[in-house]
Amino acid sequence: MLKVEHITKYYDNNKAVDDLSFEVPDGKIFGLLGVNGAGKTTTFRMIIGLLEPTEGKITLDGKPIDYDVTDTIGFLTEERSLLTKLTVKEQIIYYGTLKGMKEEDILRELDYWLERFQITEYKDRKIKELSKGNQQKVQFISAVINNPKLLILDEPFSGLDPINVEMFMEAIREFKKRGSSIIFSSHRMEHVEMFCENLVILVKGKSVLEGELKQIKKEYRKKNIHIKGIVDLEKIRKISGVSKVIENADEIIVKIDNDSIVSAVFEVVKKGKDIIEFSVEDPTLNEIFLSKVGESYEK
């Protein structure tokens, strides 16, 4: 289990991370979210031991992060971190050896992943000759070649088409089943929603929302009412607690401040015509994210 306890990081007088704490149990996927410059990269760098926290501590299975522990961590960086003049095989041997693996083990794992990602023909090709998507696959393989205990994925789906995104998702779920702790960061909230049981949202290095995703959604008071049919939208707009009414081509979305507004909206919808759907849904993570980040910036 990864345990991050009250870590703070200063660059000169600039506080990049402010008293951040979270835990990632084995077999769980944790979302670390935030806009650019929120402190995600600094947090990742502290977890993999590249930076020392100014305050606080980080442990993996109770051990502080050192060069013995980092052999059990896999890190996929947001930018391509590949030596593009090397071949795929050379690159993976390079990173695998730095993880303390033997060459025969690396090659066995490499063959497995190349097969799985359907890029076996690129094994001896130089990385610079590969497409962006295939480079990302190689980068992913380099991060998981050591079957990591802790897997850090910073924007793993960058440059991938939907088919390859699905392929990556399968692989990530497999690591979850194997019991790896996974930290996941993405600007695509639908991906985070698909994966993460727990998450933290960072704004200016500080956590503004943290906890279990289901609970966060449940506790988030604002809801969305989806309506399909003909209703008097003016009447709905006048109801106190309705923040926004969106008219899409095939449905109407009514954004309400809390559950108590539902019955008032329902009363108006009942008087409508050809109603085929009336459902109350939790907000998307994207909405929660925008709302929380927006609030923090306003503060």
Next chain:
Amino acid sequence: MKNKLKFLTKQSLDKKIKTKWFKGVNILLLVLFVLIMNVDRVISFFGGDFEEQITIYVKDEVNVYDSFVSSFESTSEMLGESKNFVIEQTTEDLEVLKEELTNTTDKILVHIYPDEANYMKASIISYEDIGTVSTQLISSSINSVKSLVAVSESGLTEEQINALTTPVEIETILTNPDVENQAGKDIVAAGVMLIFILPCFFLLIMLVQMIGAEVNDEKSTRSMEIIISNVPPKIHFLSKIFASTAFVIIQGLLLILYGGIALIVRNMLGGTGLAAVSGEVTSQIGEILQMVKDTGVFSLLLQGLPIILILFVLSFIAYAIVAGVLASMTTSIEDFQQLQTPIMLIILVGYYLAIMAVQFDGSVFIEIASYVPMLSFLLSPVLYMIGQITIWQMLLSTIIMALFTWVIFRYGLRIYKVGILNYSSSKLWKKMFKSLKQK
């Protein structure tokens, strides 16, 4: 961690050596070495006017023909030009002879005739300019003839004439016990420059640029983050230093090997053993080697070689450290190329001081500079070989260099640790100076 250091060093070295460029450049170097060592044969192979044998017709009206021939042959033999000339006496009419010279470049007419005031005069007649060597040979032979005539007319005995005409034996005696003979000082200095300093100069430039390119490549691709999350910066830094130092040593040894191959090729082309390696050139090389040997340089070299080699290796390491630190501070190869200029200037200063060491014999400034780290490896061996400093002074330079290398590694590593993960050039120097205080 030792295995990781070994692996990173091997990777870094392979990146430099196991490339088609390395192989291509080394094949080219080998060919160049062989060509340079056999340049006289290459020139001969393609031929030219220099191969023509020149006939010198002597129209002698003073009766000194035999003395002229004797003097000319001894002088031309001394200069290695004897094969190029044939001398013939002629009594034909001068105008007819001049006519025969028309449109030829391989005939010269020397007309020696009496003169009341100066005993004799001479004309050198040719269709075109005969060049400095031929003119000098003929002039000095005629002057020599005149001296001989003067001596023989003086009424001296044959023994006295012989004694007067024999070249003066000059013995060089040096009172400095550290140097046996300094007659070949210039040759020794030129040899040290050619064999040690010049290759080192080029190898150092390669070393500095290779480290810069490698560190920048790892930084710009962000693979540095993955590497440093798995190995400490110290191990990474050491691997770069070891690999680049190993590279220059390997390349240096290869250059020595190419020199050897070039000599063997020369020997084989010469045909009959080392002594006959290409006639006159070889005999000239032999003379030079003998002169160098007389200076006692070989025994000096034998005594000083271990220290010279240690000094070189230490200097390569020091330059690798400085280059690595500077590369870690930059975020692109263009920035590094600008930042490496001071290193290049230091190497150039050492190089020029080494050249000037012979001109400014005994210069206190150059002697002091030979103790300065980063310059000492260029200056100390030259000063030692030409006898300006002793082996103990060179040893002192080496000790100073070793201490300096240790200090720059210790403090350079602090900058390197921060630099390799720094991607911003904002407040760069402040960050680097601050990192010096961090342990």
